[in-house]
């Protein structure tokens with residue numbers, strides 16, 4: 001399943017420009033599927049020469065025009081938020097604009113938390129099991145939101161987190177910050193981008209500096225021209241590549257690979273997922289029928305040329321149900337039926 005990314009942020013910050021640059025023509029009506037660039041996948045494909053190569057995908061969606069409430073509702077359905085801030089044009093004040101935008105999300109969460117709190121308060125008085133601990137978490141969340149802060153910055157134990165997830169808070173979603181910078185301030189982005197970075201650091205979220213307009217212009221060029229023009233701006237990777245890596249980091253994702261002759265493929269997976277859960281990304285039945293995982297690395301596979309060659313040489317590691325699949329693993333899942 002693709003990762004769902006919503007492009008959100010203040011009005012006129014360049015969301016649609018960035019969206020168009022990211023999808024470069026492969027999408028419509030504000031929704032596009034994007035292949036995540038990954039040099040490891042390219043190396044695997046070059047070594048294995050499969051019939052088909054399939055990249056990990058993100059589903060990118062642009063904020064549709066609408067009211068503030070509609071914009072909040074839109075942000076709710078995403079896995080990861082990409083928050084675009086205006087760092088170009090006259091008097092950019094990205095910190096103030098991002099805070100104002102965040103406030104809409106904070107108010108929406110406050111409403112959900114307060115609604116739930118009313119119910120849980122009654123349950124707690126009636127002595128219902130677990131109601132008191134939920135009441136405590138909601139009260140802490142309410143105080144945090146009352147202070148104008150997003151729930152992402154509230155420190156919680158994992159069981160408390162779980163309880164709070166019950167109200168589907170939008171300010172707890174992982175976020176990536178994009179400082180949409182004026183060309184002449186690239187690659188660093190200057191003072192406006194520094195403000196965005198400070199906001200992002202405060203909540204340990206990744207921040208990226210790019211120019212959405214430049215990225216969309218680059219999309220028109222062939223790869224060699226793109227690379228040359230990027231180098232002229234001191235940029236060494238596409239905006240898409242950098243955003244994808246940040247989305248993976250913020251969303252707690254890793255990529256593992258499968259490498260057969262029919263298909264070489266990259267699979268997004270939650271970090272620290274046990275092997276059967278990782279296998280279920282390929283097919284839901286794989287979780288139940290999981291027998292073992294045969295594991296190697298991209299470099300080993302590229303050197304050997306195929307999984308079969310590694311297996312014959314006894315160089316595939318055999319791992320069981322408890323194994324946590326790692327970023328960059330190349331895996332063959334043995335499943336029963």
Ligand SMILES: Nc1nc2c(ncn2[C@@H]2O[C@H](COP(=O)(O)OP(=O)(O)OP(=O)(O)O)[C@@H](O)[C@H]2O)c(=O)[nH]1
Nearest residue numbers: 010011012013014015016017088181211212213214
């Ligand atoms: N100089 C410069 N202008 C940009 C850049 N990105 C967007 N713009 C301009 O900013 C204006 C708004 O861009 P949009 O992409 O429509 O912004 P938006 O966030 O989608 O706007 P809304 O959907 O109305 O909230 C347009 O005139 C863009 O051309 C950029 O990187 N540099």
Ligand SMILES: [Mg+2]
Nearest residue numbers: 015016017063
């Ligand atoms: Mg727009």
